[in-house]
Amino acid sequence: MTAAVAVVLASALGLDLALAGGLAAGMAFTLLIGATRGYDLRRTGSGSHEYKVIVRAGWVWATLLITVLYVAEVAIEPIYVIGAIAGSLTAVLLARTLERALVRRRRRHGEWQRRTLLVGDPEHLRSLTMQLRQDPHQGLDVVGLCVNGAAPGWAGVPVLGDVTEAADVVAEHGVGVVVVAASCMAAAELRRFCWEVESRGVELLIAPNIEEVAAARVAVRPVSGTPLLTVAIGPSRTQHSIKVALDRVLGGVLLAGALPVLAVAALLVRIGSAGSPFYTQQRAGRDGTTFTMFKLRTMYVDADRRRAELLAHSDGNEVMFKMRNDPRITPVGRMLRRFSVDELPQLWNVVRGDMSLVGPRPPLREEVADYDQDAWQRLRVKPGLTGLWQVSGRSDLDWAQTVRLDLHYVDNRSLLMDLGILGRTFRAVFGGRGAY
Template sequence: MTTAFERQLLGTRRPLATPSVQISAPPAQTTARVSAAVAPTSNATLENRHRWERAYRWRLRLTDTAVVIGSTGVAAWIQIAAIAQVHLADAPWQYGRVFVLTAAVWLLFLALFQTRSPRVIGQGIEYRRVLHATGMAFGVAAIAFVIMQSQGIRTQLLIALPLGTAAILATRWTSRRWLQRQRVAGHFVSRALVVGNRYDVEYVIDSLQTDGLHAYKVVGVILDQPHTEIMVDGQRYVSVGSVDDVATHAASLGADSVILASIPEGDRGYIKRLTWQLEGAAAELSLSSPLVDVAGPRMSLRPVEGLPLIQVEIPTFEGGRHLAKRAFDIAVASIALVFVAIVTPFVALAIKLESKGPVFFVQPRVGRDGETFPMLKFRSMHVDAENMLHTVAELNEGSGPLFKLKRDPRVTRVGTFLRKFSIDELPQFANVLLGDMSIVGPRPPLPRETSLYENDTYRRLYIRPGITGPWQISGRSHLSWEESVRLDLRYVENWSVTGDMLILLKTVGTVFKAEGAY
């Protein structure tokens, strides 16, 4: 610290003389910056999208960590408690080490398999990645502990693996339901600009609206013919500009995603130019594929000398996958029939108390390869319902070959309840065990319905019909005939055992909601 006297001396000190040297300013061309060489930066809309994606990933990361530490910790605690009476001094350290390493490997593989990637958020592939990552993590951990001759991995396999896997899938399912509610409210959603010709843009918007995931909100369209408009489900969309200026319009509309429904005719370089335009303005460019209703697992990208070829696996209707499906059917049907045997006396009593006649209703249905089989149901109509069909035929509310009547006078009061919660379908597990049906599959048609099929519709009969299926979880009787056929054909070509399990889980919720059942 300087004193007042020192400050006075410093204040009166003269500055040193500086040499008279003239420093010239650098040429203008050395300080100018070429604007075309500056890398694009993110705009506010793109940053907002990245922000909510990071927030959701952190939510998943926290729940995954809690489940992994909790399940592996429980397994280690049980092991330590079981051998506490042996008084092994190094037991807590030994099993504690196994707990820490198992949890670390598990969390590492969940990250390596990109189970929290924005590309899988809210999609079925998320569950598959979690299962693959978990299986690989415990396989690697088991091999490592066997090589090191370390104790404690067996308890982790028997307790932590099933407990943690079920818990992670449950928390992921809960998170997806939460995300969907947020998206319905307008949060955590991608704002999309759809570009292309009129027909393809209409198809994309209609598909996004019926998707049910609410992942995209269409904020605008750009059609190949300027100053035109389209109408989709009563909503009017006006083209906001030209296909050559997509990035500018995406920024003005606050769109973080661009969906290219179709490219301008004869312009092969359009997609490349569009990706360059969207740098810093959008998070993703999605291309609508002409391969309608072909599931992702059947498609793979194979670049050949700069030519990106999309390979599509041709569906097969026999072989190992179908044997696995049959084994799954037998296992589930065997367990379900135990429950059916318990409830049958009560259902039979209710049916008998209201109307005379048999408890079960046997109806011919068309199964795989067009073969007819007798399908079992609990009787939900009066005994002479088939003879009364001509009296209500003109009241048909169904579409296509289907006959549906919301308030069918032939249905009994007990039958209305049985149909509402699909209890009348329970005896069909016997059909599954006999091999006539599958747990999951297309709806089993009546012979008179198949006589009205068009050529493509017959593909529904390439596999066994199911007790439940995509039609069951997508609206049931509310679906149009065309939509029902489309869902069934998509299932026939793209089914998987994992997909069947997901349909079963969704069926439970659909049955309890009792929507579209009559």
């Protein structure tokens, strides 16, 4: 950053002034990042905070730099100034990305973790323990629990005391982070706990009684001096309109690009077995409405009739029927399924508005009949060509995991999430994991 600004200034100022100006600009950006907590080690490697801080600091820094150059009447071509700013921000973001990758790699191997104590009710802490164990990137190594009432430890984590003894446990076990379930302490008790551990320099995290809520949906809203969590429910009308437009436009573009692949695949299907190369099936769409879904045929023409005979041999989950070595699948069909080419005709469903590019997979009508109240919530949105299920294991997941992933998407859906899932879909498809 300092070098980029110095090079730009060198054309209008002397070398000494250019170096001094570059150094001042670099120090200013560093201070701005620090002022917005960009060097907070507690947040390193987790969430998008690091990138947001750099972008905000970069915006202020660029404004100040342009203002100073304008007031000082430094004769520099605007394109050079813009290039220096863009190059500096890109370099800082790249450096932070590499640093983040290093931290996450170390944490994945059990290093650079902070000793963490969980405090609260057993049921809440059991779920929280599992989540932290499955996500070592957060850097929180759960070393013990303080629970309300008598309860055994779980997942290899011991109970070190009850809630009232949490402050003593922090001191005895060198705890650096304390996660307190919001429901386990009254406001006055939590305040006293903070007084007791203040000298230990621990970080205090409050776990509200909510699950599967993306951070982007949550904000703190002070009301009469009390911080309250506000949780956004559902996307805005603008986001919904953009998603609909994106489905139709991008779906049409992808369909046009896929036509040559579809033509070759359809010819192979027809040569490989008798019958139409395309297959239609009635599926449940948004709010349970029925629509006709299109696929390339990957099974022999008598597959539907033989399904009942194979139900007892399902390798899928409790609701969705799947078989790793389904005898109804043709040799060509197996190859098409391996790379999800058989799903490409559903781009026409996307263009027609029956489906979305991203969403829960459209279920069969007989599967919907077995849904409980939670599973039915999968139908609150249009079914998708791809979704969290596809990029998280596909047919290898059990029914509870499938429902949890789909409901996480339904509750937290956003344009950024859709774009992320579309990007991960290519890796999942070419990896072929869970495809059968």
